[in-house]
Amino acid sequence: MKTVFVLNGPNLNLLGTREPAVYGAQTLADVEQLCAAACARHGFALRFHQSNHEGALVDWIHEAGRLHAQNALAGVVLNAGAYTHTSVALLDAIKGTGVTLIELHISNVHARESFRHHSYIAAAAKAVMCGFGVKGYALAIDGLAGL
Ligand code: DQA
Numbered sequence: 001m002k003t004v005f006v007l008n009g010p011n012l013n014l015l016g017t018r019e020p021a022v023y024g025a026q027t028l029a030d031v032e033q034l035c036a037a038a039c040a041r042h043g044f045a046l047r048f049h050q051s052n053h054e055g056a057l058v059d060w061i062h063e064a065g066r067l068h069a070q071n072a073l074a075g076v077v078l079n080a081g082a083y084t085h086t087s088v089a090l091l092d093a094i095k096g097t098g099v100t101l102i103e104l105h106i107s108n109v110h111a112r113e114s115f116r117h118h119s120y121i122a123a124a125a126k127a128v129m130c131g132f133g134v135k136g137y138a139l140a141i142d143g144l145a146g147l
Pocket residue numbers: 010011012079080081082083084104105106107108109116
């Protein structure tokens with residue numbers, strides 16, 4: 001059974017109360033359930049994490065990379081939050097491990113402030129998804145299954 005890592009960056013622990021007009025009313029626990037259901041449909045094991053710390057995200061990408069090296073990783077779905085727009089360390093972790101990664105955003109970042117239009121991660125991502133709300137997480141897992 002291959003594993004999917006779903007990694008969430010800073011402030012995503014606040015889902016449900018954080019700017020609901022932008023991010024919706026569902027909580028991170030709801031997102032985890034939705035990901036678990038999508039993984040179950042495809043026969044994937046799920047590792048679901050959130051951290052407000054950049055280095056923790058780097059460490060989980062390294063862990064996913066070790067599974068990738070054993071052909072035991074389906075891929076990584078990464079919502080890096082604001083680190084998307086700032087983090088060379090996350091870009092280097094993705095490139096350094098060679099993991100198949102989908103960059104995901106709940107909101108359509110291109111319809112928002114211009115500082116959200118640039119992603120350091122996109123250059124190393126297999127695909128980039130944004131604007132589907134939290135349903136995008138399930139779509140991203142479906143996408144990994146289809147690769
Ligand atoms: C986000 C978009 C980012 O610009 C923002 O900093 C977030 C969430 C999204 O899911 O839409 O924290 O990644």
